[in-house]
Amino acid sequence: MAPSAASASTQAAWDCPSGDLCVWTGIGGTGSRCTWSNADADWYYAPTVCSWADDQVVGSAKNSGTSSSYNWVILYMRANYTGVCYAIAQHGGTLPNLNHWFRSHRWSASGSC
Template sequence: MVVGVAAPSAQAVAPVAQAAAVGAAYDSETGQALAAWDCNTGNVCFWNEFGGTGGRCMWDVADPDWTSGSVKCSWATSKEVKSVYNRGTSSSLTGVVFYRNTGYNNRIGCTRQGQKGDLAGTYQVRSHQWTSGRCG
């Protein structure tokens, strides 16, 4: 099998575009390339592609509005969430509940602490919160 590699162009390409072009994961805020499922301990991460790839948005706290909170998820209103990883570490919290609408409205699902996986990929998520209640 022969793989062609294009010579670098004189024009710089944003890291996000480079990562997205090869199907890898990247941080949506910084554009930094990431390994699939790369999510810091104590956080919950959501990606806009399956397998923990594509744009990643990451939080260590609840967020009632992904487009205006302390972490702004740039693709929240234009792309569906396709994978999630809950790397929370609190002994009192069981999972992260995620919602279709801002303000924790219209629950879509919940991912237990320590779990990761692909979602249906047919809906946008606009808010999430940690829970000590039922998750599943």
């Protein structure tokens, strides 16, 4: 499945495809959504561009990952997996009220940054 960015206007809160990381502009899985099925070193550039990430904070995030090798996704505030980070456990783990800037993420076997 190719990573994509999509509007949340037609989606229920916390609607996130199985296997993906989803982030929203609003709290509680609401607002505009971006999704990825793979790691991304810079959300501002290809392969996936999160159209709003350069001028809006991430309000909430969900890890719908299903990998037996990677139990976590790590969100980083800067490109190339640097800066302050937050870890989200897979199988529907959420961070419902973030209000932070993020710019990259990767899947991890542990919740350590």
